[in-house]
Amino acid sequence: RDRMHAIWAKLPLVKASDLERTEQWFARHGTKAVxxxxxVPIFRSLISVPAGVERMALPTFVLLTTLGxxxxxxxxxxxxxWLGDQWEVVETYxxxxxxxxxxxxxxxxxAYVAVRLRGRNQAQHRRTS
Structure with a gap:
């Protein structure tokens, strides 16, 4: 977790509070998320990272992974x-x-980047005004 916070602190356009909110969200919804x-394509490969960072119990993680x-x-x-010889249709979908x-x-x-840039620009504009 400390490493994650250190990396997060170096990223542009993010705040420590974003990571804290994400951690809180995963604490509430982590089992459903896993x-x-x-x-879900793409997420199936990435969901292990927050589960590991949040130290989800291994038996729970294995069960959720197996069922999903x-x-x-x-x-x-x-x-x-069901598609038989036309099984390639599955690949298309x-x-x-x-x-x-x-x-x-x-x-x-x-959208996230646009909102963050707009917020940063507004904050700079208020400081110079």
Whole structure:
């Protein structure tokens, strides 16, 4: 946690309070985040980081990972089974879903940066006025 706070302090456009709010959110919703995160492209690979930082109990993490992955993989396997020779359609839709998640993350990141830059500019303007 100390390393995370040290890295966070060096990042532009973020505040220590952002990390503290994120930690509080994960403390309240971490189990849901790990379970559902295993079903969302991109996040399934990253959700382990906050779970580790927050020291989620290993049995809980393994159970949530197993259940979330089981559901996601079952959906993919069943879709492939039902589509038979046209199983490649699953890959097309998963690819679209992955691109949609990337696009949403990019838009959220752009909005975050815009809000932070606007807030910083307003604060500088108030100091010079």
């Amino acid at each position: 379970f559902l995160g295993r079903m 992955s089981l559901i996601w993989n079952s959906v993919l396997v069943l879709a492939g089974y 998963v690819g679209l879903l992955s691109k949609a998640v990337v696009a949403l993350v990019a838009v959220a990141l752009a």
